Amino acid sequence: MKDGKIRFTLNGRDVVYEDSPLRRLLDVLREDLGETGVKEGCGEGECGACSILLNGKLVNSCMIAMGTIHEKELMTIEGLRETEQGKCIIDAFADAGAVQCGFCIPGMVMAAQSVLQDAPRPSEEEIRKGISGNLCRCTGYDQIVQAVQMASEKGAGLW
Amino acid sequence: MPHSISTSVRRKDAVAKAAGTMEYLADQFPVSPLHGKCYYSSISRGTIESVSLPELPEGYYIVGADDIQGVNRLHMIIEDWPVFADKEVRYLGQIIFLVVGPEKDVILDLHKQIQITYRELTPCITLEESTALLEGVQHGEDNVFTRYDIHHGQVEYPFEKAHRILEKEYYTGHQEHVYMEPQSLFAHWEEDTFILHASAQCPFYIRKSLVNALGMDKEKIRIIQTPTGGAFGGKEHFPDVLAGPLAVAVCKIKKPIKLVLDRKEDMAYSIKRHPSAIHIRTALDKDGRILAHDIDLRLDGGAFASCSAVVLARAVFTVGNVYNINNIRICGRVFCTNKPPSDAFRGFGAPQAIFAMESHMNFLAYALGIDPLAFRQPYLMKQGDPTSTDGKIHEEVMLPEMTRRILEMSGYEKKYQDYKTRPNWGIGLSYFFHGSGFTGNGERDLIKARIYLKKNRKDQVFIYGSNVEMGQGISTTFCKVASKALDIPIDQVHFVEPDTEIVPDSGPTVASRSISVVGFLVQKAAKRLKAEWKSGEDQSIIQDYEAPTHMVPWDQETLTGDAYPAYSWGVNVIEVEVDPLSYEVNTKGIWGVYEMGVPIDRQIVEGQIIGGMIQALGYSYLEKLEFSQGRFRQATMSDYMIPTSMDFPTTQCDIVDNPFEYGAFGAKGAGEMVFDGAAPAFGAAVSQAVDTIIDEVPVLPETLMELTDEGR
Ligand code: FES
Ligand code: FES
Numbered sequence: 001m002k003d004g005k006i007r008f009t010l011n012g013r014d015v016v017y018e019d020s021p022l023r024r025l026l027d028v029l030r031e032d033l034g035e036t037g038v039k040e041g042c043g044e045g046e047c048g049a050c051s052i053l054l055n056g057k058l059v060n061s062c063m064i065a066m067g068t069i070h071e072k073e074l075m076t077i078e079g080l081r082e083t084e085q086g087k088c089i090i091d092a093f094a095d096a097g098a099v100q101c102g103f104c105i106p107g108m109v110m111a112a113q114s115v116l117q118d119a120p121r122p123s124e125e126e127i128r129k130g131i132s133g134n135l136c137r138c139t140g141y142d143q144i145v146q147a148v149q150m151a152s153e154k155g156a157g158l159w
Numbered sequence: 160m161p162h163s164i165s166t167s168v169r170r171k172d173a174v175a176k177a178a179g180t181m182e183y184l185a186d187q188f189p190v191s192p193l194h195g196k197c198y199y200s201s202i203s204r205g206t207i208e209s210v211s212l213p214e215l216p217e218g219y220y221i222v223g224a225d226d227i228q229g230v231n232r233l234h235m236i237i238e239d240w241p242v243f244a245d246k247e248v249r250y251l252g253q254i255i256f257l258v259v260g261p262e263k264d265v266i267l268d269l270h271k272q273i274q275i276t277y278r279e280l281t282p283c284i285t286l287e288e289s290t291a292l293l294e295g296v297q298h299g300e301d302n303v304f305t306r307y308d309i310h311h312g313q314v315e316y317p318f319e320k321a322h323r324i325l326e327k328e329y330y331t332g333h334q335e336h337v338y339m340e341p342q343s344l345f346a347h348w349e350e351d352t353f354i355l356h357a358s359a360q361c362p363f364y365i366r367k368s369l370v371n372a373l374g375m376d377k378e379k380i381r382i383i384q385t386p387t388g389g390a391f392g393g394k395e396h397f398p399d400v401l402a403g404p405l406a407v408a409v410c411k412i413k414k415p416i417k418l419v420l421d422r423k424e425d426m427a428y429s430i431k432r433h434p435s436a437i438h439i440r441t442a443l444d445k446d447g448r449i450l451a452h453d454i455d456l457r458l459d460g461g462a463f464a465s466c467s468a469v470v471l472a473r474a475v476f477t478v479g480n481v482y483n484i485n486n487i488r489i490c491g492r493v494f495c496t497n498k499p500p501s502d503a504f505r506g507f508g509a510p511q512a513i514f515a516m517e518s519h520m521n522f523l524a525y526a527l528g529i530d531p532l533a534f535r536q537p538y539l540m541k542q543g544d545p546t547s548t549d550g551k552i553h554e555e556v557m558l559p560e561m562t563r564r565i566l567e568m569s570g571y572e573k574k575y576q577d578y579k580t581r582p583n584w585g586i587g588l589s590y591f592f593h594g595s596g597f598t599g600n601g602e603r604d605l606i607k608a609r610i611y612l613k614k615n616r617k618d619q620v621f622i623y624g625s626n627v628e629m630g631q632g633i634s635t636t637f638c639k640v641a642s643k644a645l646d647i648p649i650d651q652v653h654f655v656e657p658d659t660e661i662v663p664d665s666g667p668t669v670a671s672r673s674i675s676v677v678g679f680l681v682q683k684a685a686k687r688l689k690a691e692w693k694s695g696e697d698q699s700i701i702q703d704y705e706a707p708t709h710m711v712p713w714d715q716e717t718l719t720g721d722a723y724p725a726y727s728w729g730v731n732v733i734e735v736e737v738d739p740l741s742y743e744v745n746t747k748g749i750w751g752v753y754e755m756g757v758p759i760d761r762q763i764v765e766g767q768i769i770g771g772m773i774q775a776l777g778y779s780y781l782e783k784l785e786f787s788q789g790r791f792r793q794a795t796m797s798d799y800m801i802p803t804s805m806d807f808p809t810t811q812c813d814i815v816d817n818p819f820e821y822g823a824f825g826a827k828g829a830g831e832m833v834f835d836g837a838a839p840a841f842g843a844a845v846s847q848a849v850d851t852i853i854d855e856v857p858v859l860p861e862t863l864m865e866l867t868d869e870g871r
Contacts, residue, residue: 030189042796044422047339094173097173100632102175102176128804132805138770
């Protein structure tokens with residue numbers, strides 16, 4: 001970061017960022033990089049709608065300043081949906097009826113990916129825990145939990 | 160035999176939403192030339208004495224009441240809510256100005272420099288303060304926005320000859336919608352037309368509400384609905400309140416402006432569910448049979464009327480619940496207080512009313528020493544029974560069958576016996592019903608829904624109406640209904656997103672009317688199109704609402720007749736364990752059996768059921784929203800707790816078919832009814848666990864501690 005530039009990879013491609021290090025990662029993703037699949041639900045780290053993977057770990061992008069992501073690896077829903085794993089999860093969400101208004105769902109899909117990365121055959125308990133940082137006001141969660149189970153079965157071997 | 164229409168299909172919007180390609184309002188306009196930020200009153204009640212505005216840099220504006228071309232009133236049901244407060248302020252959070260400009264930081268800075276001197280008055284916070292006309296009247300002659308009195312049978316006489324009279328008052332609190340997508344609007348001006356994109360339930364309501372303020376023909380006001388990230392009633396009228404100031408600003412500046420609330424202001428200043436206080440007095444004979452109820456139902460309407468009159472109507476028509484009581488009198492009033500206005504929220508007055516009546520039935524059973532389930536049985540409504548408005552129950556009532564199923568699923572009876580001797584555990588059951596569609600003659604005289612069906616030369620069929628997809632699945636279920644009636648694949652049928660310029664007014668997306676009322680029009684239109692089908696040609700059908708002929712005519716003067724064409728019915732059972740140290744309640748089991756005519760898609764309906772139950776359980780004990788010193792103390796998502804995936808066990812549900820002649824493929828309303836039963840069942844379960852009657856939601860640990868300490 002010596003030259004004042006922040007370099008990171010986003011969904012596998014290199015990005016160089018030269019604006020203020022104080023801006024929220026969420027805003028840069030949405031406004032500068034066009035990644036509008038990342039949603040803002042609360043802006044205070046409570047809802048998980050802005051979830052992304054940072055070096056493989058699920059984080060809330062509204063709580064992250066640009067200055068902290070130098071040389072890190074980021075994956076958003078825009079990247080995940082291009083992968084076999086992402087497609088499998090999205091498919092399972094659609095089959096399980098886990099999508100209603102949909103606003104929380106891209107974040108949920110990221111959370112599902114994180115759950116399956118850690119435990120390819122997760123128990124219900126592990127799923128509920130893994131998605132508990134992502135709030136959904138529509139579904140009551142049961143069908144989301146089911147979707148993750150379905151993804152883990154159908155996509156066995158992918159994780 | 161389940162109907163084939165109930166077989167689930169994949170939702171049309173599921174993949175786009177899950178993959179993040181569905182564009183909500185803020186995604187469609189991620190960068191906007193201008194942003195708006197509301198300036199809110201910082202006192203609850205008073206008059207504006209003087210205003211000092213900062214010097215404005217080039218390109219920045221502060222828009223207020225002086226900029227209104229038309230009349231400073233939003234048209235909802237009555238016209239009491241001003242676009243901008245100019246002289247009087249009625250609640251902390253009322254919009255006084257809209258600050259507009261390109262840079263958010265500068266806007267915030269300007270915001271801070273606005274200075275207003277108020278002459279403050281003591282606000283009315285409680286219903287009692289409102290009734291006492293503290294510091295003078297604010298609405299009408301008595302601070303009552305609306306009053307409805309109904310009765311059925313006799314009332315005075317049964318109380319005179321009663322062997323025993325029992326009475327109790329029940330309370331429910333505020334609730335915040337917490338739709339995941341905050342209120343969002345984007346507006347611009349094109350030639351002579353004002354165009355507004357909005358995350359909203361009722362595009363035609365917004366248009367109607369703006370006519371006054373803009374002083375423009377409604378044809379020159381165009382509202383385009385954007386994919387709506389949840390609403391639950393919170394986007395029924397509140398978008399009008401934001402659209403007013405935004406429209407005035409756009410008319411003045413003639414440039415595109417985006418207005419997206421951040422979560423904090425959304426939670427602090429948006430509308431909420433009506434709190435209620437419902438007093439029920441019951442006359443009983445010497446055998447403990449109910450002779451009559453006398454009910455006083457009060458709602459806290461907040462500062463402006465909004466749609467309180469209609470919420471009150473539903474509360475009043477529903478409070479008798481599923482019981483045929485020969486004599487009942489109900490007085491309902493909604494009061495003006497100095498809080499953010501109360502407004503629509505899933506269930507719309509019914510959850511408050513049903514909580515009160517179900518808790519009261521438990522209280523009566525408890526006081527009489529009778530098993531609460533057995534106590535209810537003789538009163539359960541049957542086909543042909545009268546309603547509290549002297550209407551009639553037309554459908555076969557499936558409650559006995561539903562009761563059997565839920566008892567089997569939940570093991571209620573054995574658990575109820577066991578928990579009599581097992582401290583801290585409890586199980587509770589509730590019955591409920593919910594009228595489909597608008598109250599009384601609303602559909603026939605006010606809404607007059609219309610649907611278009613258009614077919615192009617490729618034989619693709621498009622459904623045009625004003626009912627929005629807000630998560631409930633209508634973009635799929637409408638297509639299912641049409642494709643089934645046309646006997647063509649669902650992929651050949653498309654749902655057109657509402658835009659007031661291209662769709663007819665088929666009414667608002669409220670009152671569980673979309674599938675039952677408007678879906679029926681879709682079915683009728685599709686049937687006609689099928690009869691006239693000419694492959695390879697453009698064809699279109701207009702279908703207007705036709706009132707069902709089976710109803711007891713509604714009289715709006717006397718409030719008698721069929722308040723609703725049909726009812727959906729439900730039974731819930733909730734099982735809990737109360738932690739004896741922390742008094743926290745853990746929900747151990749959730750069961751529901753429902754009759755909603757015919758479910759149009761089993762999976763979509765189950766999604767509604769589970770979502771509604773969990774939202775209602777949040778209302779029952781997690782969602783504490785306290786009002787003090789002019790504001791809600793829980794105004795962020797870290798303070799106001801909505802359920803997470805860890806809070807509740809899996810919901811078990813079942814559905815009983817009972818086709819309704821005037822609903823799409825037999826469907827009745829589903830989305831609201833599923834909210835109605837959880838709070839009273841939860842209250843009943845906790846009542847057993849702590850051996851006292853719960854008369855208030857949310858049930859807070861501190862309340863339980865008090866209750867048990869007092870050994871009430
Ligand atoms: S927007 Fe980041 S957690 Fe809610
Ligand atoms: S689907 Fe609407 S918030 Fe989750």
